[in-house]
Amino acid sequence: MxxxxxxxxxxxxxxxxxxxxxxxxxxxxxxxxxxxxxxxxxxxxxxxxxxxxxxxxxxxxxxxxxxxxxxxxxxxxxxxxxxxxxxxxxxxxxxxxxxxxxxxxxxxxxxxxxxxxxxxxxANNGTKNNRENSGDTNSKEKLDYIHVRARRGQATDSHSLAERVRREKISERMKYLQDLVPGCNKIAGKAGMLDEIINYVQSLQRQVEFLSMKLAAVNPRLDFNIDELFTKEVFPQNFPTIGMQSDMTNPTYLQFNSSQQLVSSCGGLINNMGIIPPEIGLRRNINIPAASSLPEIFDSSCFTHILPSSSWEGDFQNLHSMDFDQGRSMCFPSQPFTGMVEASNLKMEM
Amino acid sequence: MRNLSSLKQEFLKRWIKGLRKYNSQKKDMNLLERKKAIKLSADLAMASTKDKTTLWRKAFIANTSTNIDEQDISTSPSQKQKKIAKKNLTNSCRLYRKTIIGSRKISRRNRVKERVDASFIATKLVKKRTRTLKSLLPGGKFMDDACLVDETLDYIQSLKAQVEVMRCLVTASELFINPPIIDFII
Structure with a gap:
């Protein structure tokens, strides 16, 4: 060189x-x-x-x-x-x-x-050592973030630089949090945002508590037939036509990856039959877990029954599915509220 | 960041495994015991599905392991005592701080004082909130601010996934136990 x-x-x-x-x-x-x-x-x-x-x-x-x-x-x-x-x-x-x-x-x-x-x-000899030390730390920091430069009028020593970087990092993360936590977008202050985040975390924790309570109440035994649910879910993969019914009775499992294939196969089958576009199946997945009102369950049940026992009459099925879909979309907006009511009830119980 | 559905699936697998373990340990449980077992297994499963780098996971697993080792009844009085002692400490600290601040306030002018007060109150509020957030997060006591926000992000995501899976399971089991009427034919 x-x-x-x-x-x-x-x-x-x-x-x-x-x-x-x-x-x-x-x-x-x-x-x-x-x-x-x-x-x-x-x-x-x-x-x-x-x-x-x-x-x-x-x-x-x-x-x-x-x-x-x-x-x-x-x-x-x-x-x-x-x-x-x-x-x-x-x-x-x-x-x-x-x-x-x-x-x-x-x-x-x-x-x-x-x-x-x-x-x-x-600089004087006394401060020289200090400077050198700060220079060392600065070079260490620079390995992580080189681009940080002080603007006019800002302090340039390593501590304030590090502090600034830290604050920027925190604010960036806070933005992500804002996106993640619902209702946090409109709040500007950090204290308010933290409030919202705290509330959200608390509500989630309470929901977990409530759901575990509910599970415990619903199932007298601890394993609550998960095996059966699973067998119902897993086996039909080989026999999609049979699996349709059982799968629809446990529509929640459609959301998991293991049953994605099943969903796709079902969708493919349905498509082949020309009855229902696969989106309806997906929509069902979203809706049914939150469904608690009776007519909906009724609807889904009759729907599930119709599918396997269908006599391959495309037009009729199409009509029915359309009706079904409309009814579902009508019902959908009210569901979050029922969920909220449940949650509030839970709080009261707790 | 991993795919959410794969995370859920992993969580469900682990959860069921943990539940089976519990079930094999103890046969007859009352409602509260069952609930506790379900919650604990769910939380543990969620924690174990996470990467090993996340702090709250480590803290949570450590906490649960210590909790299982010690009995709840034996630990609770000592914890209470500790809490009381802490409260006393913090109270005295607050008093001390207040006196210091008061002395500072007197020495400054009115306008400056107001401004300082506003910023001081804001920082105080933020600090308070951060403290509560730290108390909410497992192992939050040992995190600094930047880390805390990061972990909160992670924690919220996993909690969300957990809640969704549990809700699904609740509805599924409800449907299973009270199967919908399927004789209805048009």
Whole structure:
């Protein structure tokens, strides 16, 4: 890297003194950024050319062991050269600005580091250690979020940066939560949103409680015939025509993935018969779990009965399904309310 | 994020497994016991379907394991005592804080005071809510704010899935026990 830079300097400069001056700059650059790719050399050189006059005027002592020095040696030299130091520090950010035009994230990082180094040289010895520490933590943070930059008037130390990032993260998550929790969209304040979220979580927990109570009440034994339900659900996959009825009596199971195939097969069958489009089956799935009113169960039962015993009369079935569908869609809006009433009853009981 | 239906399916499987285990352990239970068993198994199943990285899952499993180990009756008095002690502590803290704030208020001008009061009240409200949310979430005590919001998201989603599955099962079992009349032929 260094050699490459030097050779380029050689090509461009020609004169011995200018080369040495350029290498001072280049080496400092290299010290800061080892991973920089060679394409940025052009920018460097442009910057150096513009800065050359100044540096030469300052008369840096020419480098005797050019090209053979290690980076550390060079660094020490730069640090020792106190009169030069400020000048160099001023110049380097300039070339970095130019590099930034090439829009690479690494370079913006280096520019930050350079500015930090600049502060270091100007700061007292006491604060120097602090600065270096903060720089370390900052570089660690930057691995996660490089793009965070302070706007005008905002604090730039690592703590406030981290705090800002944290707050942004939280607000982003809160937005997701807003989407997830119903009725949370209209509330602006954080406290109100938290209130809503708390209420929602509580209601969900209560619902779980209530449902488990209901299950316990409905089933005298603990396993509440799940096996039978499952056998009814699983076996018909091989015999879709038989399975239709049993499956419709437990329509809730249609929602699970294992029975997706069954649904599709049923749908396919139905389609083949030309009776009902599969959407109706899907709609049934959505509706029936919440259904508690008697006529609906009645409806579904007669429907289920008709399907397996159908005498393959397409028109009749179509008519019936249409009626059925309409009735269902009519019934649908009222269902959430009944659910709510149940929930409130539960609360009263609890 | 996993598919919701696959999550539900997984949850149902685990739940039934847990219920079977309970059933094999104990035959005759009264209503409350049954309810408790059902709820516990459902919660555990939900927790176990989650990824291992989520915090509330870990906390929940740890909590339930400790609860099962200890008897409820033996732990409750000590918990009460602890709570009382905590209350006393917090009360004294509040008093202390109030005195500090009061002294600060006096030293400031009116307008500034009002503004500071408003922001202070807002932050206080938010803090209070966060505390309650933390108490709601399993293992919420050990989470920081960013983590808390994340976990709440996760928790709400899983709770939703759980509620849906349970509701389905309730209606299914109801239908199973009181089978609808199917002699009706048009």
């Amino acid at each position: 260094l050699h490459c830079l030097n050779t380029s300097g050689n090509l461009a400069g020609g004169e011995e003194t200018t080369i040495s001056d350029m290498t001072v700059l280049q080496r400092q650059k290299a010290r800061i950024n080892f991973q920089q790719f060679s394409s940025s050399q052009q920018f460097m050189m442009v910057a150096c050319d513009s800065a050359l006059g100044e540096v030469v005027a300052n008369s840096i002592k020419p480098d005797p062991s050019f090209g053979k020095d290690t980076v550390k040696k060079r660094k020490a030299e730069i640090n020792n050269n106190n009169s030069n130091n400020s000048k160099v520090d001023v110049i380097v950010p300039e070339c970095d600005k130019r590099i930034k035009v090439s829009a690479d994230e690494e370079e913006s990082k280096t520019s930050d580091q350079i500015s930090k180094g600049h502060k270091n040289t100007k």
